[in-house]
Amino acid sequence: QVAGLAVIAFGLWLRFGGVMADFASDKKSPEYFFMGLYVLVGAGALMTTVGFFGCCGAARESQCLIGAFFACLLVIFAAEITAGVFAFIGKKVAIQEAQKIYEDIYDDYMKNPVGKVNSTIYHYHVALQCCGKGNTEKKMGLPCPENTQ
DSSP states (O other), rough: OOHHHHHHHHHHHHTTTTTTTHTTTTTTTTTGHHHHHHHHHHHHHHHHHHHHHHHHHHTTHHHHHHHHHHHHHHHHHHHHHHHHHHHHHHHHHHHHHHHHHHHHHHHHHOOOSHHHHHHHHHHHHHHHHSEEEEEEEEGGGGOOTTTOO
């Protein structure tokens, strides 16, 4: 149960308090960008529930609760395998989508280098530890974190 609560806390911190929180308020950040964090919170809730079944089943020596615990573990195992296969298959698409989002923000910055776009592109640079699309963009005045190649 403690591990499940820790996963929930970590997912919520990434969504609302970590590096990703700055992207949440941007109008360009799509909802699927945070889907992984929502799945993480859901998995933590499921882990907490499964831990409750296991603890109560062991304490009461109830075959029904232990059976529910076992069934939930099987479902979680199957879901992890399925998620791993989908993540492996969709890795290229996810990378292309992230690059497209950056390209859009980069183009907006080049049109208007002040305001909200300036802070958004800076937050992307901090989160990804990068600056620009190539070697020359740093000279063009992009907002880059210090010590970034």
